[in-house]
Amino acid sequence: MTPIQQSAHRRLDPCQSHILLDWAALVAQTIRRLSLNRLKELGSLLNETGRENTAARSGREAVTAAVMKRAHLEKLQLCAALEKIADTLPRVDPLACLTLANAIVPLLRDSHEYEESVIFPAYETALANNRDSARRLRAEHVEDECFAAEVTEILLAIGHGKTIDNAEAVGFMLRGFFESLRRHIAFEREHVLPMIGSDY
DSSP states (O other): OOOOOOOTTSOOOGGGTTOOOOHHHHHHHHHHIIIIIHHHHHHTTOOTTSOOOHHHHHHHHHHHHHHHHHHHHHHHHHHHHHHHHHHHTTSOOHHHHHHHHHHHHHHHHHHHHHIIIIIHHHHHHHTTTOOHHHHHHHHHHHHHHHHHHHHHHHHHHHHTTOOOSOHHHHHHHHHHHHHHHHHHHHHIIIIIHHHTTOOO
16 A cells, blocks of 8 residues: 655654554545535536536536545444454554544544535435434534544553553443444435435
8 A cells, every 4th residue: 555645734643653644634635525626527517597407416416425435434444443442452452543543533524524514405405404314413423523532532542552441441432432433324324315316
């Protein structure tokens, strides 16, 4: 795998500065590139009356599905990595903990930003402006990001050599976090994307 240059504003911990793959930055770049640039191009397919023609609509739906599939894949890989740590407690790979700690919050923040700016408005429109489900999903985003900050703190401490006094409690915390993410993704796959015309 080719190393990716880290951005100056999102550096890894100095103790692991030899790691060049900034996973979260890669996901964020992909999401931004697909969602913004491609959607701008597709916007030019609008006809003069301002209504979308069939090509514009199908093109936008294809891009939306591609972005969401990529975001879901990255989050599910994150869940699998956290589950592996939870399964091996109290013996863990400190480097894996540090790597995940640096990826969690940026990954969630960028994917949530895309969902809230592109996916949820389309979902609300499809539901005839019923905002209850989208409001609940936005609330879950806030909860997940707060939970992510706590998980990050624990992983950083473990990665820096802190002794795990209660492996069961740490495992319970990790499982609570990644199971919540998996439920959120499952709901989006089964209910949100089909409503906006994006088959999974």
